[in-house]
Amino acid sequence: MKAFTQHKGLAAPMDRANVDTDLIIPKQFLKSIKRTGFGPNLFDELRYLDEGQPGQDCSNRPLNPEFALNYPRYQGASVLLARENFGCGSSREHAPWALDDFGFRAVIAPSFADIFFNNCFKNGLLPIVLDEAVVNQLFDEMYAQEGYALTIDLEKQQIVKPGGESIDFEVDAFRKHCLLNGLDDIGLTLEDADDIRAYEAQRREQAPWLFDAVK
Amino acid sequence: MAGQTLYDKLWQDHLVKSREDGTALIYIDRHLIHEVTSPQAFEGLRLAGRKLWRGDSLVATPDHNVPSEAAERAAGVAGIRDEIARIQVQTLDENCRDFDVVQFGINEPGQGIVHVIGPETGATLPGMTVVCGDSHTSTHGALGALAHGIGTSEVEHVMATQCLIQKKMKNMLVRVDGELGAGVTAKDVVLAIIGKIGTAGGTGYAIEFGGEVMRKLSMEGRMTVCNMAIEAGARAGMVAVDQITLDYVKNKPYAPKGAQWEAAVENWSRLHSDDDAVFDAVVELRGEEIEPQVSWGTSPEMVAPVSALVPNPADESDATRRAGIERALEYMGLKADQKITDIKLDRVFIGSCTNSRIEDLRAAAAVARGRSKADSVKQVLVVPGSQSVKAQAEKEGLHEIFIEAGFEWREPSCSMCLAMNADKLGAGEHCASTSNRNFEGRQGYGGRTHLVSPSMAAAAAIAGTFVDVREFDSQRETA
Numbered sequence: 225m226k227a228f229t230q231h232k233g234l235a236a237p238m239d240r241a242n243v244d245t246d247l248i249i250p251k252q253f254l255k256s257i258k259r260t261g262f263g264p265n266l267f268d269e270l271r272y273l274d275e276g277q278p279g280q281d282c283s284n285r286p287l288n289p290e291f292a293l294n295y296p297r298y299q300g301a302s303v304l305l306a307r308e309n310f311g312c313g314s315s316r317e318h319a320p321w322a323l324d325d326f327g328f329r330a331v332i333a334p335s336f337a338d339i340f341f342n343n344c345f346k347n348g349l350l351p352i353v354l355d356e357a358v359v360n361q362l363f364d365e366m367y368a369q370e371g372y373a374l375t376i377d378l379e380k381q382q383i384v385k386p387g388g389e390s391i392d393f394e395v396d397a398f399r400k401h402c403l404l405n406g407l408d409d410i411g412l413t414l415e416d417a418d419d420i421r422a423y424e425a426q427r428r429e430q431a432p433w434l435f436d437a438v439k
Numbered sequence: 440m441a442g443q444t445l446y447d448k449l450w451q452d453h454l455v456k457s458r459e460d461g462t463a464l465i466y467i468d469r470h471l472i473h474e475v476t477s478p479q480a481f482e483g484l485r486l487a488g489r490k491l492w493r494g495d496s497l498v499a500t501p502d503h504n505v506p507s508e509a510a511e512r513a514a515g516v517a518g519i520r521d522e523i524a525r526i527q528v529q530t531l532d533e534n535c536r537d538f539d540v541v542q543f544g545i546n547e548p549g550q551g552i553v554h555v556i557g558p559e560t561g562a563t564l565p566g567m568t569v570v571c572g573d574s575h576t577s578t579h580g581a582l583g584a585l586a587h588g589i590g591t592s593e594v595e596h597v598m599a600t601q602c603l604i605q606k607k608m609k610n611m612l613v614r615v616d617g618e619l620g621a622g623v624t625a626k627d628v629v630l631a632i633i634g635k636i637g638t639a640g641g642t643g644y645a646i647e648f649g650g651e652v653m654r655k656l657s658m659e660g661r662m663t664v665c666n667m668a669i670e671a672g673a674r675a676g677m678v679a680v681d682q683i684t685l686d687y688v689k690n691k692p693y694a695p696k697g698a699q700w701e702a703a704v705e706n707w708s709r710l711h712s713d714d715d716a717v718f719d720a721v722v723e724l725r726g727e728e729i730e731p732q733v734s735w736g737t738s739p740e741m742v743a744p745v746s747a748l749v750p751n752p753a754d755e756s757d758a759t760r761r762a763g764i765e766r767a768l769e770y771m772g773l774k775a776d777q778k779i780t781d782i783k784l785d786r787v788f789i790g791s792c793t794n795s796r797i798e799d800l801r802a803a804a805a806v807a808r809g810r811s812k813a814d815s816v817k818q819v820l821v822v823p824g825s826q827s828v829k830a831q832a833e834k835e836g837l838h839e840i841f842i843e844a845g846f847e848w849r850e851p852s853c854s855m856c857l858a859m860n861a862d863k864l865g866a867g868e869h870c871a872s873t874s875n876r877n878f879e880g881r882q883g884y885g886g887r888t889h890l891v892s893p894s895m896a897a898a899a900a901i902a903g904t905f906v907d908v909r910e911f912d913s914q915r916e917t918a
Contacts, residue, residue: 240766241759242638242738246878251859255504255523257478257530259591275884278523307759309639312672312738313878314857315574316476317590338642338674339574339588346592396606398460410489413600416456416464420492420602423455423466431566433695433703434468437495438562439541439549 226348227406231329232375233302235366237292238267243306244313245340249322253278262318263325267293297370305362306333310351311340320347330376332383334359345399348406350378352393378404442713444610445679446645449585449710453568455602464602467496468567471553472540472594474501474531475859476572480595481534491538492601498562499535499542501528502552503859507822507849511861515545524860551825551851554578554792558662559827561691565680565707570597575792575875577668580677581661583684583710585645587674609643609719611673612712614650617726622909624802625660626794626873626892628652628724629667630732634742636722641673644720647712648678652726658687659798666793667875670739679711733779733905734877734890736767741877742890743779745907751775770879771887772867780905782889785868787812787819787900788882789893790849791856794873795824797831799893803873804837806897806908812845813903819846820862822854846900858883871899 253265255278264282269275271293273286287294293301304323310333311319320343323331329349334356336344344351354362365385366372375384378400383391402409413420428435443451455464477499484490491497504524506512511520516532519525528545535542543549549556554575557563563579569586570576572594579586593603613632633640646668653661661678668676678684685704688694695703712718730744741764743750752764752775768775773782789795789803800823812819821841823829829851832838838848855862856874864870864886873896877888891899898908 241763244738244876244878246857246876246881250880250884251857254475254859255521255527257482257527259479259482269880269884309642309672312638313574313669313876315572315588315590317479317572317592320590335639335642337639337672339590339669343590343592346590396461398458398462398604401460408487409604410487410596410599413464413596413602413604417600419456420464420466420600424493424601427466431703431706433564433699434567435495436693436695437541438498438560438693439543 225346225402225406225408228329228348228350228378228403230375230377231302232373233329234298234300234371234373235303235305235362236298236301237363237366238304238306239292239363241307242309242312245311245316245319246313248311248319249316250276252276254316254318259321260325262322263327266322266326267291302327302329303374303376304328304331305359305366306331308334308356310336312337315339317343317346320344320349324349332359332362345403348403350376350403352383354391354393358391441717442715444712444716444718445583445647445677445710446585446608446610447716449566449568450607452566453585462604462606465568465605466602467570467597469563469569470497470597471557471569471571471576472497472499473503473553473573474527475503476591477534477594478527478530479591480598481538483595484598489599491598494539496601497540499531499540500550500553500556501531501545503853503857504528505545505852506860507820507852507854507862509850512546512850548826551827552792552795552853554666555795555824555828558582558658559691559825561688561694564688564694565684565710570603574669575666577674577676578662578666578792580665580668580675581658582688583677583680583707585675585677588669608645608675611641611644611646611720611722612718613646613648613722615648615652615724615726616650617652619652619726619729620909622894622912623729623731624892624894625656625663627729627732629664630734630739630742630890631724631729632722633667633671633739634732635724636671638670638738638740639672641668641671644673645675645677646671646673648676653678654681657798658683659796662796663793667739670875680707731892731895731908733895735771735773735779736764737770737877737879738767739875739877739890741767745779745895745905747779749773749775749777749779782869783815783904784871784899785817786864786870787816787896788855788870788872788874789896790820790822790824790854791874792824793875794893795822795828797828799873800828800832800837803893803897804840806894806912807844807846807901808840810844810901812900815903816900819900820849820855821846822849823851825851844901855882857881871896871905
């Protein structure tokens with residue numbers, strides 16, 4: 225997994241509540257058997273004026289001029305400012321894959337849906353929860369100042385604003401450790417293989433029907 | 440010490456190890472897979488040179504991408520016209536073969552929507568931990584199991600280690616007491632719950648659904664409720680084991696038999712929350728107060744009783760919420776304060792992991808019997824959830840009732856719930872749908888979804904607009 229230590233990047237808005245994973249990456253793109261290449265279809269139904277198809281060259285499609293990520297001032301953005309319950313709906317990991325492939329490294333919102341939040345950490349994408357009032361202020365400042373860039377320091381758990389003012393954020397210790405070091409958590413879990421085998425043996429005694437094969 | 444909740448017990452039963460950093464390793468008993476979220480996980484295993492930890496814990500079936508139309512379906516995987524979809528289903532075939540995973544293939548008797556075939560075969564059982572790369576895995580919680588959706592990285596993690604790294608969720612009890620009125624179903628109950636607590640109301644919680652109404656619901660009804668726990672933000676929903684659970688599970692093909700059955704029943708008898716269990720949050724609803732529900736917006740919390748009016752954003756004081764209502768009304772092509780019963784339907788979809796079980800089809804057929812779909816309704820799809828449900832419905836003659844009413848009887852698949860196969864809405868079309876999500880574009884680019892129960896969907900198909908199924912059925916009795 226890609227490590228996340230420190231990142232400075234232009235902020236861009238996704239200014240609506242309850243952004244669902246269907247909106248982040250529509251279902252027709254889920255037919256791919258790959259993990260990569262979803263970036264051109266991130267927010268497809270909002271970003272373009274036509275209906276997107278998998279495998280299509282998106283460079284000639286009509287862009288929706290009213291969608292913020294298409295504004296010149298947000299080109300190259302890598303920090304997404306979002307509203308409450310971001311990433312609700314389906315468990316599709318294609319959603320963080322698409323955000324990552326597009327170039328986002330972090331998403332800041334007052335709240336996230338559980339499965340999406342978890343999926344982000346598996347892909348080197350940092351979801352940051354801040355108080356709604358703080359997020360509102362970031363939105364206001366971003367709208368007021370072109371080129372508004374944030375510096376995110378995971379080790380210090382701090383966001384530094386363009387003026388130098390900093391905001392602290394919380395992050396789970398295990399996830400922070402994995403993200404800072406780009407660790408593969410399967411490898412970590414397999415270090416506990418003996419514990420898993422011991423549990424399994426005891427469980428097989430207690431509830432053998434759980435180990436019956438199907439078909 | 441306070442008693443334990445059902446979730447506490449299921450968690451403790453599956454706890455392999457608590458780690459110093461506050462996380463825990465939780466053992467997974469059953470891992471369901473389908474074609475959409477598994478290929479990248481198998482690829483990950485191959486790249487790392489890893490094996491399945493316990494291959495017999497996996498059960499696979501293709502459901503999201505398979506055609507529902509009989510002629511296309513007849514030719515099996517090779518007959519899937521959409522090449523990208525065909526490759527994905529073929530990839531599942533290849534992965535199951537290479538890793539020796541049991542699969543109910545596209546036209547085999549056991550095939551169906553993964554959340555329908557788990558309980559109906561006994562592949563998912565009370566007391567299990569169940570995961571799948573699909574958020575509606577919460578469905579299996581109806582059995583008294585701890586079941587939730589996971590992303591593809593976690594699919595790979597469970598494949599390789601049989602465990603998930605988790606932090607314990609908080610406990611929420613949603614208690615529905617009293618009694619449901621005639622014509623009010625499990626779907627209306629869960630939509631009313633989501634309308635009350637919101638789509639993020641259950642975030643961070645495991646929800647136990649309890650109370651008199653839940654105790655009286657059939658297993659199919661309980662599955663409908665648990666299925667949509669995720670639409671309330673909760674990864675897991677569950678219902679305590681009782682006699683209804685045991686009667687349902689007994690004699691299922693992969694349920695324990697003989698002495699094993701007796702031992703299992705003994706073990707499952709503790710799968711309920713203790714009387715003195717403490718919940719972090721309790722939500723209460725009264726069954727009598729729940730009417731048939733219809734969603735009007737683009738989030739499952741945007742739902743109202745059929746007798747109500749579409750809300751007026753001017754009545755909402757919170758600016759973000761007001762903007763959300765305005766955007767939803769614009770997308771849905773609805774006016775503030777218009778009657779729900781004035782909404783005209785273009786298509787109707789009866790199916791999905793929420794409402795494609797035999798009881799759902801019986802409810803829809805009871806309304807459709809001897810009637811015809813409105814001419815203004817272009818298409819009514821009835822898509823059974825599994826080969827087994829399809830066979831049972833045909834045995835009961837339900838398919839004939841649907842066909843006589845001008846509905847289309849299709850092959851088991853996820854179909855128009857998420858429109859990955861050819862079944863989809865056109866831009867601007869309104870659909871009465873028994874599925875679980877009314878997100879923008881969910882059922883087709885520009886499509887407008889209204890979530891309802893199977894009987895409400897059938898009534899809407901016949902009337903051409905939403906109608907209160909309770910009045911609709913009483914009309915027939917007096918006619």
